Amino acid sequence: MNTEALLKLADDHMLHVANRERVVMARGRGMYLYDTDGRKYLDFVAGWAVNALGHSPKCLRKALDRQAAELVNASPGFYNRAHIEFADYLCRVSGYGRVFFCSTGAEANEGAVKLARKYGSIARNGASRVICITNSFHGRTLAMMSATGKAAWQTLFEPKCGGFSHVPLNDFEALERAAGDDVCAVMMELVQGEGGVYAADEEYIRKVVSLCRERNILFIDDEIQTGLGRTGALFCCEHYGFRPDIMTLGKGIGGGFPLAAMLTHDSLNIFAPGEQGGTYTGQPLAMAAGHAVVKEIVESNLTQNAREIGEYTKEVLGVLAADWPITDIRGMGLLTGFDLPEEQGARVVKEAFVRNLLINCPPSSPRSVRLIPPLTVKRKHVDMMAERLDRAIRAVLR
Numbered sequence: 001m002n003t004e005a006l007l008k009l010a011d012d013h014m015l016h017v018a019n020r021e022r023v024v025m026a027r028g029r030g031m032y033l034y035d036t037d038g039r040k041y042l043d044f045v046a047g048w049a050v051n052a053l054g055h056s057p058k059c060l061r062k063a064l065d066r067q068a069a070e071l072v073n074a075s076p077g078f079y080n081r082a083h084i085e086f087a088d089y090l091c092r093v094s095g096y097g098r099v100f101f102c103s104t105g106a107e108a109n110e111g112a113v114k115l116a117r118k119y120g121s122i123a124r125n126g127a128s129r130v131i132c133i134t135n136s137f138h139g140r141t142l143a144m145m146s147a148t149g150k151a152a153w154q155t156l157f158e159p160k161c162g163g164f165s166h167v168p169l170n171d172f173e174a175l176e177r178a179a180g181d182d183v184c185a186v187m188m189e190l191v192q193g194e195g196g197v198y199a200a201d202e203e204y205i206r207k208v209v210s211l212c213r214e215r216n217i218l219f220i221d222d223e224i225q226t227g228l229g230r231t232g233a234l235f236c237c238e239h240y241g242f243r244p245d246i247m248t249l250g251k252g253i254g255g256g257f258p259l260a261a262m263l264t265h266d267s268l269n270i271f272a273p274g275e276q277g278g279t280y281t282g283q284p285l286a287m288a289a290g291h292a293v294v295k296e297i298v299e300s301n302l303t304q305n306a307r308e309i310g311e312y313t314k315e316v317l318g319v320l321a322a323d324w325p326i327t328d329i330r331g332m333g334l335l336t337g338f339d340l341p342e343e344q345g346a347r348v349v350k351e352a353f354v355r356n357l358l359i360n361c362p363p364s365s366p367r368s369v370r371l372i373p374p375l376t377v378k379r380k381h382v383d384m385m386a387e388r389l390d391r392a393i394r395a396v397l398r
């Protein structure tokens with residue numbers, strides 16, 4: 001079936017939830033995606049920071065093959081070897097004592113909020129409110145849409161779930177005022193990803209962490225986008241020098257296989273059986289995929305590559321900024337953002353696509369461009385990206 005016919009079927013039968021480019025992706029290898037017409041795209045989006053090792057890396061293919069031949073699914077009612085082995089490995093590399101696995105980031109965050117509310121019911125007189133940050137993103141379930149601080153979502157799908165409040169990023173006084181007796185946790189991204197690559201200040205986090213300790217409030221660190229090497233540290237909280245009570249991981253952890261995790265300390269092993277779970281928790285294929293991906297990130301020191309190539313990316317963007325009105329080049333490691341004048345982000349992304357370069361304009365930040373390539377990206381790819389980006393910007397701003 002040719003591309004035209006495939007797109008016709010998509011138009012006829014798929015629930016319309018996104019405005020997609022009119023191409024059908026067929027194959028991926030390393031830094032590149034190929035469509036059904038054989039066009040080859042340099043991928044600086046990586047499925048929104050998901051393909052941490054690039055497309056179809058060998059270690060992931062091998063792990064999935066081996067596990068599929070052995071056991072695809074047992075039941076969340078039994079232990080399975082892949083689940084136990086990955087739980088042990090992830091706890092060892094992260095320094096946490098306990099992990100709960102699920103399939104999506106939203107689900108991991110929901111688990112984190114449930115755990116915090118359980119803690120509130122035990123240790124804080126039933127406190128249940130969670131303080132979140134304006135412009136944040138935590139997922140698309142109803143509860144996580146309520147937690148998310150996106151202006152455009154405020155009136156969507158009412159009624160929202162109660163028990164979430166929002167304060168601006170880096171405004172400690174606002175958070176302190178909001179942290180009343182009914183609050184069990186604060187939840188935030190240390191670098192807002194979907195919001196446009198905006199980092200929390202170190203001083204702000206230092207104050208929030210000590211306020212949380214003082215008032216017995218949990219800190220939930222949403223590292224679904226920032227975790228596992230992306231920012232040039234294995235976890236973004238390392239840049240800030242603290243260890244959150246609860247950390248959620250997603251996206252890159254499965255390298256493209258649907259997988260997410262919620263990590264916490266032994267002291268928060270407080271769910272009663274049945275209060276948290278899921279059909280696919282500890283699913284053997286997902287466990288094998290995650291184990292292979294995280295092991296590769298750690299053993300090939302991709303964190304260091306993220307740091308180095310992230311720095312190089314900023315340098316190269318700095319050179320482009322001599323020719324074009326590129327401002328506020330920002331981010332950590334391989335989570336990079338910059339601004340263009342007059343909300344031109346989406347137009348530059350479109351022109352880059354025409355030139356076989358995939359980059360992203362964060363939905364809440366129309367003047368920005370975000371680069372989130374695989375952690376395996378090399379200098380030569382950054383050079384190629386810059387050359388295509390230069391032409392894309394020229395097409396929009398000339």
Ligand SMILES: *Cc1c(COP(=O)(O)O)cnc(C)c1O
Nearest residue numbers: 104105106137138139193224225
């Ligand atoms: C993508 C993302 C999520 C949601 O993950 P899903 O797998 O889409 O549910 C949550 N938090 C952050 C910070 C994210 O970037």
